[in-house]
Amino acid sequence: MTSDSLHLCSASVAELEAILARHDQSRRSLIPILQDLQEQTGYLPMEAVAAVAQHLDISAHEVFGVATFFSQFRFNPLGKHCLKICEGTACHVRGSAMLLDALTRKLHIVPGETTADREFSLERVMCLGSCALAPVIVSDDRVCGRINQKKLEKLLSNGMTQRTADDAQRNQIASDV
Numbered sequence: 001m002t003s004d005s006l007h008l009c010s011a012s013v014a015e016l017e018a019i020l021a022r023h024d025q026s027r028r029s030l031i032p033i034l035q036d037l038q039e040q041t042g043y044l045p046m047e048a049v050a051a052v053a054q055h056l057d058i059s060a061h062e063v064f065g066v067a068t069f070f071s072q073f074r075f076n077p078l079g080k081h082c083l084k085i086c087e088g089t090a091c092h093v094r095g096s097a098m099l100l101d102a103l104t105r106k107l108h109i110v111p112g113e114t115t116a117d118r119e120f121s122l123e124r125v126m127c128l129g130s131c132a133l134a135p136v137i138v139s140d141d142r143v144c145g146r147i148n149q150k151k152l153e154k155l156l157s158n159g160m161t162q163r164t165a166d167d168a169q170r171n172q173i174a175s176d177v
C-alpha cells in the first residue's frame with residue numbers, strides 16, 4: 001500500500017499501515033482491523049476499506065458487505081452532536097419510530113448519516129438498559145428519557161444553541177486576532 005493508492009493524508013496512511021501491520025492477512029482479521037480503524041479514525045473511509053481488502057486479498061465489496069452487516073461500523077465521520085435513538089422493544093412501543101421519523105425530517109438525514117454541516121449524526125441503537133425511561137435518546141452520551149416531540153425540539157435547539165455559542169466565540173477570537 002502506498003499513499004498513491006489512497007486518497008488519505010499521510011498521517012492517515014501511516015495510521016492505517018500501523019493497524020494493518022498489527023494484524024495477519026487472514027480473513028479472520030477483517031473485523032478486528034475494521035474495529036481498530038474505526039477506533040482510530042471514528043469511521044471507515046472508503047479508501048481505507050479498499051486498503052483493507054488489498055491487505056487481506058479479498059474484494060472491497062466483501063469488506064464493505066461485512067462492515068455494513070454490523071451496525072457498529074460507520075462510513076461517515078461523526079457530527080459534532082451524536083443522537084442515538086433506541087429502537088428496543090420498550091422504546092418502540094412508546095413511540096421511538098415517530099421520534100425517528102421526526103428527526104429524519106428535521107435533520108434531512110437517515111440513521112448512519114451526518115448532516116451536511118457536520119453538526120448532527122443520527123444512529124439507531126438497541127436497548128440501552130433504561131427501558132423505564134422509554135422512549136430514550138442518547139444525546140452526546142447523555143441518556144435522555146421519556147422523550148416526546150417537545151423534548152426532541154429542545155434537544156435539537158440545545159445543539160444549535162451550542163453551535164451559535166461556539167460560532168460567536170470563534171468570531172470573537174477571529175476579531176481579537
Ligand code: FES
Nearest residue numbers: 086088091128130
Ligand atoms: S428498549 Fe430502549 S432503553 Fe430498553
